[in-house]
Amino acid sequence: MIQLDSKNALDIIKNYDIVIDATDNVATRYLLNDACVLSGKPLVSGSALRFEGHLSVFNYNGPCYRCIFPDPPPPETVTNCGDGGVLGAGKFFFFTKFYI
16 A cells, blocks of 8 residues: 655656545645645545535635645644544545536
8 A cells, every 4th residue: 555645646646637535634635735736636625523514626727725724723623534524425426526
């Protein structure tokens, strides 16, 4: 398994038209955003906390993730999927609507 990091992010996403962020890691979310901006690729991203969430396409005829959220939140304020819920299936359906 390959772990995404700042050294390999551009190389990993170069073969894809769209990148889906299905992580619960803030640092990875910003890394994917930056790689998509540099590569000119759209980023489907979302997050959820219990019964609330958001799902968006960034860097596609509009702002990027970092444009809207310029500063990462403090680590102690971030909830992971195990504690806050999972939005992976919603990302997939949104992606298929966007891509088709």
